[in-house]
Amino acid sequence: MPRIRLAIDASGGDYAPDEIIAGAILGARQHPIELTLVGQSEQIEASLSRHAVDGLAIDIVDAPETIELDEDPTLAVRQKKDASIVVCCELVHEDHAEAVISMGQAGAGLAAALFTWGRLPGVDRPGLIVPYLGFRDTYLIDAGANTEVQPQNILQFAIMGSLYVERVIGITNPLIGLLSNGSAPNTGNAIGQQAYALLQASDLNFIGNVEGFALPQGLANVIVTDGFTGNIALKLGEGLVTGLLKQIEETDPANEQLATLVNQLQAQHDYANLGAAPVLGIDGLIFVGHRRSKAPAVAGAIGNAIRAVEGGLLNAIRDALKAA
Amino acid sequence: MPRIRLAIDASGGDYAPDEIIAGAILGARQHPIELTLVGQSEQIEASLSRHAVDGLAIDIVDAPETIELDEDPTLAVRQKKDASIVVCCELVHEDHAEAVISMGQAGAGLAAALFTWGRLPGVDRPGLIVPYLGFRDTYLIDAGANTEVQPQNILQFAIMGSLYVERVIGITNPLIGLLSNGSAPNTGNAIGQQAYALLQASDLNFIGNVEGFALPQGLANVIVTDGFTGNIALKLGEGLVTGLLKQIEETDPANEQLATLVNQLQAQHDYANLGAAPVLGIDGLIFVGHRRSKAPAVAGAIGNAIRAVEGGLLNAIRDALKAA
Numbered sequence: 001m002p003r004i005r006l007a008i009d010a011s012g013g014d015y016a017p018d019e020i021i022a023g024a025i026l027g028a029r030q031h032p033i034e035l036t037l038v039g040q041s042e043q044i045e046a047s048l049s050r051h052a053v054d055g056l057a058i059d060i061v062d063a064p065e066t067i068e069l070d071e072d073p074t075l076a077v078r079q080k081k082d083a084s085i086v087v088c089c090e091l092v093h094e095d096h097a098e099a100v101i102s103m104g105q106a107g108a109g110l111a112a113a114l115f116t117w118g119r120l121p122g123v124d125r126p127g128l129i130v131p132y133l134g135f136r137d138t139y140l141i142d143a144g145a146n147t148e149v150q151p152q153n154i155l156q157f158a159i160m161g162s163l164y165v166e167r168v169i170g171i172t173n174p175l176i177g178l179l180s181n182g183s184a185p186n187t188g189n190a191i192g193q194q195a196y197a198l199l200q201a202s203d204l205n206f207i208g209n210v211e212g213f214a215l216p217q218g219l220a221n222v223i224v225t226d227g228f229t230g231n232i233a234l235k236l237g238e239g240l241v242t243g244l245l246k247q248i249e250e251t252d253p254a255n256e257q258l259a260t261l262v263n264q265l266q267a268q269h270d271y272a273n274l275g276a277a278p279v280l281g282i283d284g285l286i287f288v289g290h291r292r293s294k295a296p297a298v299a300g301a302i303g304n305a306i307r308a309v310e311g312g313l314l315n316a317i318r319d320a321l322k323a324a
Numbered sequence: 325m326p327r328i329r330l331a332i333d334a335s336g337g338d339y340a341p342d343e344i345i346a347g348a349i350l351g352a353r354q355h356p357i358e359l360t361l362v363g364q365s366e367q368i369e370a371s372l373s374r375h376a377v378d379g380l381a382i383d384i385v386d387a388p389e390t391i392e393l394d395e396d397p398t399l400a401v402r403q404k405k406d407a408s409i410v411v412c413c414e415l416v417h418e419d420h421a422e423a424v425i426s427m428g429q430a431g432a433g434l435a436a437a438l439f440t441w442g443r444l445p446g447v448d449r450p451g452l453i454v455p456y457l458g459f460r461d462t463y464l465i466d467a468g469a470n471t472e473v474q475p476q477n478i479l480q481f482a483i484m485g486s487l488y489v490e491r492v493i494g495i496t497n498p499l500i501g502l503l504s505n506g507s508a509p510n511t512g513n514a515i516g517q518q519a520y521a522l523l524q525a526s527d528l529n530f531i532g533n534v535e536g537f538a539l540p541q542g543l544a545n546v547i548v549t550d551g552f553t554g555n556i557a558l559k560l561g562e563g564l565v566t567g568l569l570k571q572i573e574e575t576d577p578a579n580e581q582l583a584t585l586v587n588q589l590q591a592q593h594d595y596a597n598l599g600a601a602p603v604l605g606i607d608g609l610i611f612v613g614h615r616r617s618k619a620p621a622v623a624g625a626i627g628n629a630i631r632a633v634e635g636g637l638l639n640a641i642r643d644a645l646k647a648a
Contacts, residue, residue, distance in 0.1 A: 135567060144505055147513050181468060181555035189471050189552050212556040213563025228513050229553055231505035232536040236557055239537025240564050243459060244589070248572070251585055258582075261575055265568070 003034050003057065004309050006302060007097040010039035010047075011066045011084040012104020013291045020103060021047045023298020028056040030299065031306055036097055038063045039084045063087035066104070069291070073107035077115050085109055089116035092284050099285035099305040101276055103298065109288040110145060110279050117284035120314075122321045125153040126281030127227070128288075129161050133237050134268040136218030139165050144231035145279060151194035154178070154224050155202060159320050160280035161222040162204055167311030168278075168304055177210030177220030179229060185209065191226070199224075202324065241269045276301035278308065285314060327358050327381065328633050330626060331421040334363035334371075335390045335408040336428020337615045344427060345371045347622020352380040354623065355630055360421055362387045363408045387411035390428070393615070397431035401439050409433055413440035416608050423609035423629040425600055427622065433612040434469060434603050441608035444638075446645045449477040450605030451551070452612075453485050457561050458592040460542030463489050468555035469603060475518035478502070478548050479526060483644050484604035485546040486528055491635030492602075492628055501534035501544030503553060509533065515550070523548075526648065565593045600625035602632065609638060 008024045010017040017039055024035050034057040037044050041062035048058070063084040067076040077086055088100040089112045102109045110126070119126060127142035141161040146153065158176050165174045178196055180188040185196060187209055199206040210219050215233060225233070245262045252258055267273055275297055276289030285308050287301045308314075332348045334341045341363055348359050349372075358381040361368050365386035372382070387408040391400040401410055412424040413436045426433045434450070443450060451466035465485040470477065482500050489498045502520055504512040509520060511533055523530045534543050539557060549557070569586045576582055591597055599621055600613030609632050611625045632638075 135571075147505060147511070179556060181471060181552050187471070192552075212559030212561070213566075215560055216564040216567035228505050228516075229556060232503060232553060232557060233560055235536030236539055236560060237536070237564055240540040240561055241568060242537075243540035244565060244568055244593075247459075247589065248585065251588075261572065264575075265571065269568075 003032050004306050005034040005036065005097040006305055007036045007038055007088040007091040007100045009084045009088050009100065009102035009104050010037040010044050011063065012102045013289070013293055015292070015294055016103065017043050017047050019294040020298055022051070023295035024058070024302070025051050025053060025056065026295055026299040027302030028058060031302065033057070033302070033306065035059065036061055036091060038088045038091070040064055061087060061091065067108040069105050071105070071108070073105060073111040076108055077111040083108070085112045086116070089113050089284070089286070093117060098309045099287065101287045101289070101298065101301045101305055103276065103289040103291055103293040105291070106288045109286055113279060113282045113284055113286040117282055120281055120283050120318055120321060123156060123281040125149055125156070126279050127157040127160065128277055128279050129164055130234065130271070130277040131274055132215045132223070133241060134274060135216050137165070137169065137171055137221055138215060138218040139169070139222050140215065140230055140233060141222060141224055141280070142227040142230045143234050143277070144227045146227040148228070149191065149226040151191055151198055154191070154195035154226065155198040155324065156281065156321060158199055158204055158206070158222060158224045159202070159324055160317050161224060163313060163316050163320060164278065164280060165221050167313050167316060168307045171221050173205050174221035176204045176206045176222045176224065177208065177214055179214070179223050179225035179233070180209035180211065183209050183211055238271065242266070273297055275304055278304070280317065283314070285309065327356050328630050329358040329360065329421040330629055331360045331362055331412040331415040331424045333408045333412050333424065333426035333428050334361040334368050335387065336426040337613070337617055339616070339618055340427065341367050341371045343618040344622055346375070347619035348382070348626070349375050349377060349380065350619055350623040351626030352382060355626065357381070357626070357630065359383065360385050360415060362412045362415070364388055385411060385415065391432040393429050395429070395432070397429060397435040400432060401435040409436045410440070413437050413608070413610070417441060422633045423611065425611045425613070425622065425625045425629055427600065427613040427615055427617040429615070430612045433610055437603060437606045437608055437610040441606055444605055444607050444642055444645060447480060447605040449473055449480070450603050451481040451484065452601055452603050453488055454558065454595070454601040455598055456539045456547070457565060458598060459540050461489070461493065461495055461545055462539060462542040463493070463546050464539065464554055464557065465546060465548055465604070466551040466554045467558050467601070468551045470551040473515065473550040475515055475522055478515070478519035478550065479522040479648065480605065480645060482523055482528055482530070482546060482548045483526070483648055484641050485548060487637060487640050487644060488602065488604060489545050491637050491640060492631045495545050497529050498545035500528045500530045500546045500548065501532065501538055503538070503547050503549035503557070504533035504535065507533050507535055562595065566590070597621055599628055602628070604641065607638070609633065
């Protein structure tokens with residue numbers, strides 16, 4: 001079996017290029033892969049020179065431009081042909097790599113992938129799937145890619161999410177829940193109620209509507225919703241963890257044991273440590289991570305990307321959508 | 325000034341009638357009010373006999389029926405004319421009381437109030453306003469009364485919520501935020517974007533779109549959204565607090581100091597301790613609390629009800645909606 005080849009956006013993220021490159025090397029030591037580091041080549045070389053990379057298959061491709069956080073992603077991707085994220089997607093498109101990993105602007109990653117690869121047949125709304133904080137094996141899709149959806153999109157999120165957690169995370173026959181304002185089948189808004197009927201009629205392991213507490217309590221493996229609600233649920237969770245841990249620390253600021261516990265839990269629930277999340281429904285594999293990601297998150301994303309390639313995730317999704 | 329008269333649903337809630345009555349007595353000792361306890365009169369008398377009530381103005385009105393948690397609220401309210409919550413609303417309707425407090429089924433409270441009093445002129449969607457857990461002075465409206473809303477409903481939630489936190493909670497010129505999937509004005513779904521324009525054109529102290537973390541971080545005093553999103557945000561918050569505190573406790577189960585801290589925080593964020601929430605937009609004042617509420621929450625609800633009556637909340641809302 002030929003080695004899996006990954007394109008790493010070395011210019012994306014708050015700690016690029018050093019932490020990205022350190023993470024890439026970590027990943028390359030753990031797995032038999034070929035890496036292409038894409039970004040400002042002089043910077044990459046300088047950063048690489050500080051590591052022992054003997055025996056690792058690491059390439060560099062120069063991409064002098066970067067897309068800033070405040071740029072409109074679609075515009076930027078069309079204008080900056082030499083942006084690292086665009087070049088990464090081109091490498092996959094030209095069959096020099098099987099997947100892209102980026103800790104840069106998530107919107108730009110999504111736009112570059114869509115622009116370069118297009119959607120899978122039958123998909124008009126790709127969805128972002130993320131673990132719900134660091135609680136349990138619960139994943140949320142769509143975590144924010146689509147503000148408005150149709151029932152069919154929610155069904156597709158569920159199909160794609162189910163395959164992702166099965167093939168990449170390793171959860172057999174995952175439980176699928178539809179996020180709603182009640183657990184009864186007739187709760188939810190009009191789109192949700194129609195999505196419920198589609199999910200019920202599907203081959204998925206659908207457990208019905210789940211309420212907000214299902215996310216932290218892990219009552220399903222994949223919780224599906226529109227990207228508006230998903231984005232709010234995601235950011236609410238992040239803010240609440242931070243807020244509650246701060247409250248805990250402030251009860252006894254001099255207590256070092258308590259401070260250590262708070263720091264551990266903060267780290268456990270921090271998206272900067274939770275790897276990178278794929279956008280599902282695009283005709284290619286891209287994993288976008290938090291911009292504060294450091295080396296271990298990059299290495300974690302490499303692991304996920306490898307499992308997605310080895311598990312044939314893209315073809316499995318293509319086939320499942322065709323059959324649905 | 326005549327004393328404020330409150331109708332208390334003595335049969336509603338998991339700890340009815342004893343905790344409801346204990347809370348009512350606590351409230352009557354703190355404030356110069358007249359209370360009518362509504363429920364099964366023999367039970368109420370038996371419970372009252374265990375307290376010293378000399379000098380307190382407490383009346384009993386017999387209402388032999390109760391609405392159970394699993395009953396359809398609208399049907400139950402129409403069929404059970406002698407249900408305690410229905411009789412409470414009747415008392416206000418017949419000018420024997422100024423407000424109702426109930427820890428019974430929230431849906432039944434809303435249905436009874438709507439059925440007996442009707443909506444305020446111009447309101448087609450009354451909204452439930454709740455404090456967002458026990459963090460700061462941040463209130464969420466609509467916390468779950470309406471699954472589908474129009475932009476105009478969101479504007480009305482904001483107008484009513486602003487008056488509530490100003491007159492009852494005592495926050496001057498409250499900051500109003502619209503819950504969205506980004507902070508920029510052009511984020512949000514179609515309904516939200518239209519609501520943004522209405523809020524922007526209003527006299528409210530509108531700070532624009534706020535993201536999910538604004539709820540626990542207290543970035544606005546009133547955060548408005550539809551009842552679908554609001555319900556999910558509410559239950560997600562409750563579940564996350566419980567989940568995170570459980571994780572903390574499990575790191576060191578034998579640590580009594582940690583267990584005490586966890587219990588304190590759990591209590592601080594528990595809706596059973598957070599008083600009762602009004603449904604705004606109905607032509608009358610009703611405060612519905614968590615069914616696990618005990619005496620201190622009932623007394624807290626009495627304080628809120630008094631401030632709502634004294635502050636002329638209902639007329640203020642009526643006038644503001646007319647002017648909007």
